[in-house]
Amino acid sequence: MKKINKSSPLPLYYQLKENILAAIQADEFTAGEQLPAERELAEYNNISRMTVKKAVDILVDSGYLIRKQGSGTFITDYQDNYSISPLLSFSQEMQKKGLDYKTKLLKFEIIPAAELAEKLNCQPDDKVYHLERLRIIEAHPFLLENTYLPSYLFPELSKQELSNSSLYQLIQDKYKLKLTNVEAEVEAIMFNDQIAQKMDLKAGSLGLYFEQSSFDAQEQLVEFTSAYYRNNNYKFKFNFNLT
Amino acid sequence: MKKINKSSPLPLYYQLKENILAAIQADEFTAGEQLPAERELAEYNNISRMTVKKAVDILVDSGYLIRKQGSGTFITDYQDNYSISPLLSFSQEMQKKGLDYKTKLLKFEIIPAAELAEKLNCQPDDKVYHLERLRIIEAHPFLLENTYLPSYLFPELSKQELSNSSLYQLIQDKYKLKLTNVEAEVEAIMFNDQIAQKMDLKAGSLGLYFEQSSFDAQEQLVEFTSAYYRNNNYKFKFNFNLT
DNA sequence: TACAACATGTGGTCTATACCAATTATAATA
DNA sequence: TATTATAATTGGTATAGACCACATGTTGTA
Structure with a gap:
């Protein structure tokens, strides 16, 4: 040197x-x-x-x-982030585009909010649901997401239900929560070993890291999601209205 | 305290x-x-x-x-960090946050739409304005953007005007266009030599590539922008309403 | 041999001080 | 009054040393 x-x-x-x-x-x-x-x-x-x-x-x-x-x-062999996460209504999007998709529920657990307390707007020892889901489009892993849901908003949420219908559907239909606002943040990263492996990529592959909080009409936080997006043909797109 | x-x-x-x-x-x-x-x-x-x-x-x-x-x-105005894309009104965002910012107009020209015709929703030989602007926050290059404006929507647009007020301001005030909808697309990239140099970074640095189309109430395309974001403290944040 | 105690090497935190560089306030001067 | 010079204030960089916390290697002992 x-x-x-x-x-x-x-x-x-x-x-x-x-x-x-x-x-x-x-x-x-x-x-x-x-x-x-x-x-x-x-x-x-x-x-x-x-x-x-x-x-x-x-x-x-x-x-x-x-x-x-x-x-x-x-x-390092480049970058070292840990957790992961989702999108608003993946199922709807995919159906609209007519793409073949699948969601693999990798984890379903109830944990203390701990260091996520601030982002989830609750106490560190409050219980939250944690879902880890891998989204697959046309047989290719596209998005790995970790979603956190305050447990008090989602009584009797079961793994079974999640396998049968989309989370977005459940939020709206079973829990009657109306999402009205989303805050998101995005940055470019290189995937570490752990993430890359789940996404079927090499460590160091380029991708997007996403954090998203969804709120209902009462400005109440309904879900927090962090997600890793594969940088591929299915680009991350969004649109929004100005009012 | x-x-x-x-x-x-x-x-x-x-x-x-x-x-x-x-x-x-x-x-x-x-x-x-x-x-x-x-x-x-x-x-x-x-x-x-x-x-x-x-x-x-x-x-x-x-x-x-x-x-x-x-x-x-x-x-800083952290609470207000969650807001619309700085692509839309960079000046407004920066003023709100109390950040010191500068815009460097690197290029101002009128060119045929050519291969951009499709994205701009016009004919290849239609004339469009092309602006290349470097956005600088607290003396650090943050964002390099290329904006294309269909010339028929912007009669008598001058370099002078752009140096004095923000494009967003001009669109609204001088041209009375009301932007109501934005479509954007983002991906992670590594900057090439040319871009990196302008951003004061090394080639190969990680960043975001952005494409954005803005529409008015009549679904008419008003501007198309592609931008390179530096991957740094000033994260790209946005929020949107679901309706 | 297995284990416990210790020693060593590493990063983590913290101090008290010094001087530099940029900005802003103040005073001196034309 | 306007300008210029100076002082004060603020963050920026750097030092040399101290002790803590953690991980690992070594050694002595059962």
Whole structure:
């Protein structure tokens, strides 16, 4: 790895960040390999450990590195997100387009909201339903979604029901909830091993990460979904009205 | 704002981060307001400035705060982050959030629709305006967009006007067109050399590619825009109503 | 050999201080 | 009054050291 230049006008942490990045991209370090320890990098460049930390922080933040306390910092094979999620009415869309589709319910459980409490607008120990579903179009996995539903809004929700009808249908018909507003956020990511495998892709494949909250007329949060979209022929499309 | 508890097992920076966040959410600070100076927060909580900085870093990163060297750190309008696509009215969005922004008009020309004819719903030899604009937030390129406007809808459109007011403003005020519906499509891409350079990024950087068509009440296409989004703190967010 | 205790190496947090860079307020001056 | 110079304030970068928390390797003992 290149040494930093103390007489350069560029900040030291910035130079180090660039140098580490260059080293990774030049395959001087490969995926899974351990980065030299912070103290070592500090000594090597003759700078303080806090400055090294700042450089590493940036790369950890952007997904190039992963810190493991007590063990070391490692080069990733790109990006490291965890959960997953859905869309509004997948079934309806697919039927309208006349596409052959399938939904695989990978998980159905009741869990404490925990760190999702804020997003779900409830307490950390409140119970929520968690559904993990894989959406398949024309035999190709397209979308992996994790949906969270506050349990108090959905009494007697069963796995059986979900297998028979769409969640959207249930929300409307059984629970008489009328979704009126959706907030969403999207970003580009590279899939990690876990996600890629479920989507039948290679780790590092390009895709979209989506978070969505749906509200009813009383501004009450009805569902929160995070989803991974495959970047393929079936592009993510949406439209909305301006009022 | 609550003071941090030094005997708590929680890290000091974490407590401070939470306290600032709570204060923001309790409207103790409001959008646009200045956060107490780092040195002040340090003294108030009897901790070092570096620790304050770490807490503030996190909130800056997640978009709650903005730093302005020499001037201060300010609360952003986080609640309003969920709104319509910034593609629609970039200027309005930025003003609402109190962000410093700039638009650089890279190109202004009249060209035949050619291969865009289908998307613009016109003939290949019909004339269209083409604008290439770089959107800059807080001195960082954020979004590169190419907008196409059917020339028959925009008589006497001048470069001058575009430099002075927002396109959205012009569409509404000068041309009396009322946008009522937007169709959009998004996918994850890696920027090529050309795009990356304009966005001040390295080729291969991850981002979003966007295509958007806006229609008026008569279902008439008013503008078509394709855009490249940088994958950074200012996430692309939108919301829409279901009707 | 199996296990427990310890030592070592790693990142995590925190301090107190120093000086730089950009902005803004204030005072001095023309 | 208008302009310019200066001071004060704010965030930006950087240091050297300290101790904590976690993971793993080593060693001594049963």
